[in-house]
Amino acid sequence: MDLRIFTEPQQGATYDDLLAVARAAEDLGFDGFFRSDHYLHMGGDGGAGPTDAWTTLAGLARETSTIRLGTLVTSATFRYPGPLAVQVAGVDQMSGGRVELGLGAGWFEAEHTAYGIPFPPLGERFDRLEEQLAVITGLWETKPGETFSHNGAHYPVVDSPALAKPVQEGGVPIIIGGGGKRRTPALAVRYAAEFNAAFASAADSGRLFERVREVAGDAGRDPASLTLSAAQVVCLGNDDATLARRAAAIGREVDELRANGLAGSADEVVDRIGAFTEVGAQRLYLQVLDLSDLDHLADIADGVLRQLS
Template sequence: MTVDLRIFTEPQQGATYDDLLAVARAAEALGFSGFFRSDHYLAMGGDGGAGPTDAWTTLAGLARETSTIRLGTLVTSATFRLPGPLAIQVAGVDRMSGGRVELGLGAGWFEAEHTAYGIPFPPLGERFDRLEEQLAVITGLWATEPGKTFSHNGTHYPVVDSPALAKPTQDGGVPIIIGGGGKRRTPALAARYAAEFNAPFVSATEAGRLFERVRAVACDAGREPGALTCSAAQVVCVGGDEATLRRRADAIGRDLDELRANGLAGSPDEVATKIATFEAAGAQRLYLQVLDLTDLDHLADIADAALE
């Protein structure tokens, strides 16, 4: 198969930096192209272990402790950070990695984590307004020529005569990922600002519909048809036998039959077949969500099933 495969983690469920480092290094050694993490401050079920780790703090560490694998968020919430400091932060991590960083950015949705840490949580419409303005500021800062300044006359994030530093290592700035099932604003923002559109946790059929919609919007906006990479995210659970599969499903608190129906779960052959259905639907990249970060043997089994 030709679909690009990346590992995607949910550290807010209790993973430490050392856990993330072990998974990132294993993913790199096994040949996965990317290691991505969520950007959340509150566990979604369970006690959250030692507590959350900050996404961009941990990615900065991983940038220095890996050498080839791409690193990023799926996705950073626009409610968490001001766009100017975020642009500096991401550019810095990109430089620390030698140009291996990508920025997934979304409007934010998990109200409980905002109230738990004193983060304002505006209504949905305002969150999308803020996301759009953040995208304009971040990309504008990165695109400003050296020696010139950047200004933005925005409602939420006005910027005046910024020196637009620091710059990322990657030409054109850090690639931006935008995803979701929104019918209007999400495709429009992806068409305007994103290098990649992600369809998270939907069937291959639904992912294909989302890809068609965003590509049509991008085409109407004047982008080349192949300029926007289309990707999907799916939870993965692989095992060579039923006992291993059930043990791994139990470890993440999921029913195996439900995982088989709604994720990439099963034998190596089953999972390879399911990945092929996403590829046939137009997915050029898959983020394989691994929820038990202590089971490094699982990563090896995923690689055996999915990587040629």
């Protein structure tokens, strides 16, 4: 089971906060450091305000050396696909080929209105997501010296030189996730290297995984070629006082976290992770919400990462 650290910087983290967490995660042996792509806080006052996902990842690409970096997930409503393909390819170059792109349709209407970003109806957002995936992958897959065109309703592209190119052969791995039963698994099977079930129970994650595997088989894709992952909030404390303190720091109750995430002692967290392993999860994103508590990362690495590795 790969373990990755997942952060929510829109709650008020600065770039320096993210750098400290990314470096700690790398030093402790976690597989990846990922961040959300949001422009508005969800509860609280937003602290120092949001940081742009790909701007910060570009900085982290130069200030880390081994850890995987990416978004979970970038909203397709925020950026045009051509410039996004250039941007992500550039960060991949800066990192030496360590970047992954989580891409979704977008859902948080308030952040769109707060920053003047159009927020079309759900059906159109999915149409735009599908077209963005076609453009981004098409640009990356175009051979050097050739051009790429796309006759799309939302993002027509004509004779693009399809530059810049990612370092990773075949392009940056794409992550698609969600609970949709039809379009989401179809898009994952067609475009993604990884399907993510975010904040669902192990049983519900298993059902989502089974649906994706079924769609892959029907489409003629080897289901084993698609990495299956989950995301869960984590709150570890090897004694009651530490656990209560860490839960309070993120505005949550211990019992609620135990019911809806990975909370408790290291052994308890490992047991909960085992339920996700049993339903097919190969990778887990641990949502860490208190970015000032680097000892939390160390405790997770010492008590959980070591057991799973």
